[in-house]
Amino acid sequence: MEGMAITRTDMLSVADTVAREKSIDREHVLEAMEQAIQKAGRSKYGHEHDIRATIDRRTGEISLARYIEVVDEIENEVTQMTLGEALSEKPDAKVGDFIVDELPPIEFGRIAAQTAKQVIVQKVREAERERQYEEFKDRVGEIVNGVVKRVEFGNVTLDLGRAEAVLRRDEIIPREHFKRGDRVRAYIYDVRREQRGPQIFLSRTHPQFMAKLFAQEVPEIYDGVIEIKKVARDPGSRAKIGVISQDSSIDPVGACVGMRGSRVQAVVTELQGEKIDIIPWSPEDATFTVNALAPAEVSKIVMDEESGKMEVVVPDDQLSLAIGRRGQNVRLASILTGWDIDIMTEEEESQKRQAEFNERSERFMEALDVDDVIARLLVTEGFTSVEEVGYVPVDELASIEGFDESVAEELRARARTFLETEAERLDTRRKELGVEDALAGLAGLTPAMLVALGEAEVKSIDDFADLAADELTDKEDGILKSFPIGEQEASDLIMDARVAAGWFSQEELDAMRAEAAAAAEAEAAEAAAEAAAAEGAEEA
The missing domain is CATH 2.40.50.140 (Nucleic acid-binding proteins)
Structure with missing residues (x-):
């Protein structure tokens, strides 16, 4: 290539070949070639010059030119000239125009050719990467x-x-x-x-990998007649999938299993023998949990929606089956249902309920100074705390068998007296611990919570503002783990503390919350639109 000019036809044929081989746009290749010639031109005439190259897209003609900008005030003498100088070369020149000096076609020496090649290779690689990204980003x-x-x-x-x-x-x-x-x-x-x-x-461990494999093996899933609602996997070991049929005449479990298990076996083979439980999905959490814990039988379920916990009672001989090897069965069922599942036998549940009953009875006996008969009556009627007794309507207490209005009034009075005394005791303890009044004034924190915070060395509004929600609510070591407070509630309290500490204003917090709510709403609307579009496409 030493001392030889590249011919016109060479340029276009090289561009076509590279574009075809790399599956990229011919225009990208020609732009890369122009930049390569431009670089070689600057090497020859001086890097300070504004030299531009163009390749005619039809004929392959290469033109090289030096551009000089017409300006009012010169900042760079090499690439700029005044209007007066420009008018002598171009009578109709005006500020902002370019004076173009044609240069002779460049002859590529070995070094120049190598530089040009590097530029072209680099630009082609960039174009190829962009093409790959565009091709795969939607996949x-x-x-x-x-x-x-x-x-x-x-x-x-x-x-x-x-x-x-x-x-x-x-x-x-x-x-x-x-x-x-x-x-x-x-x-x-x-x-x-x-x-x-x-x-x-x-x-290959992603839950959706299994869902997509089933879609390839089960035509009903691909067609949208059967939907995989949830997948939980212990990769290579065991998995559970929740399925539902849009057509009542089609059994979703049977369709996924296939004739003699042929469909599910194809997925199991691909996943190195991972055992798969196919479970009928139900919109009712309790029903779905019973299905998810199969093959174990469930005799009773107690749900606590606030904490997201579910106590599942099974016969004594079903305990190990429900829990599974190393807790696998209950862990996968928890992931599948989204509930924190606690398995216990009927005997354990009975003992727990009895212990709770006795604990509450003793609490009422101590707080209200009543005998065990009245305390047990209150627990049997569903009262769980002294606060409930102190602030429940009188007629609700008086309606309990054996109680009348005067007994109800007396119980309410004793409950309120106890609560006031307890609040004073906790407030004194809070002050002993050095918990500041500013933190005590934060709405949502009870005296008992303030004592727990003080014992954890959280004493000022700044200390509290510096916490993360999980530091308060974590089940293992959260400061307020023994209180009925959820992660969102904890997060709101911390944000309010940050306003009180002066980290930002209430207006800014309201704006942040409004923005978050709007984003969540937009996301929900987008998901609904996508689902509707997918449904429309399936119907079409």
């Missing part, structure tokens, strides 16, 4: 087939044909090993634009 949620290109430290790089993808070690099913040349099926869970090009992340 998140699809299953793809690839060939193993290399394995490094357990991470697998797959060749998808038109791009490379990464299957990280923690996204591979345990005890699964791949070697170069193996064909692998995986689920695209993320596509990111990164410095080194688009990164396509694959997974």
Whole structure:
């Protein structure tokens, strides 16, 4: 290529070949070539010059020119000139125009050719990466087939044909090993634009990988007649999927299992023998939980919606079956239902209820100074706290068998006296611990909570504002774990404390909350629109 000018036809044919081989737009290749010629031109005539190259898209004609801008005041003498100077060269010139000096076609020397090649290769690579990103960014949620290109430290790089993808070690099913040349099926869970090009992340442990495999094996799922509502997996070991049929004449479980288990077996084989429980989904949480814990039988369910906990009572001989090996069955059922499930036998439940009954009775006996008969009557009628007795309407207490209005009034008075005394005791303890009045004045914190905070060295409004919600509500070591306070409520309290501490104003907090609410609403509307569109497409 030394000392030779590239011919016109060469330029267009090279551009066409590269565009075809790399599956990118011919225009991108020609732009890269223009930049390469431009760079070579600047190397020859001086980098300070504004030299531009153009390739005629029809003829392949290369033109090289130096551009000088017409300005009022010169800042760069090499690339700018005044209007007076410009008028001598171009009579109709005005500020903002460019004076264009044509330059002779460049002859590429070895160094210039090499530089040009580097520029073209770089630009083509960038265009190729952009093409890959555009192609795969909308394919998140699809299953793809690839060939193993290399394995490094357990991470697998797959060749998808038109791009490379990464299957990280923690996204591979345990005890699964791949070697170069193996064909692998995986689920695209993320596509990111990164410095080194688009990164396509694959997974074989993702719950949706199983859902998509079933969609490939079960035509009813692909057609939308059967829907997979929930998936919970212990990759390579066991999984549970909740399915529902839109057509009452089709059994969703039977359709997923297939003739002699052929459909489910195809999925099990792909997932290295992962056992799959197919469960009929129900909109009623209690029913769905009973189904999810199969094959164990359930005799009773007690739900606490505030804490999201569910106590499931099973016959004594069903306990180990319900819990499963290493707690697997109940753990997967918890993930599937979204409830924190606590399994207990009928005997344990009976003992727990009796212990709760006795504890509440003793609490009433102590607080209200009554005998065990009255205390037990209150517990039997559903009273759980002294606060309830102190502030319930009189007629509700008087309606209990054996009580009259005077007994009800006396019980309410004793309850309120106890609560006032207890509040004074807690307030004194709070002050002893050094919990500041500003924190005590925060709406939503009870005297008992303030004592718990003080014992945890949270004493000022700034200390409280500095906390995260889970530091208050964590089941293991949350400061307020023994109080009925949810994560959202804790988060609201902390934000109010930040306003009180002067971190931001109430108006800013209201704006943040309004923005968050609007974003949640928009997300819900978008999800509803997508669901409606998908339904419309299925009907079509």
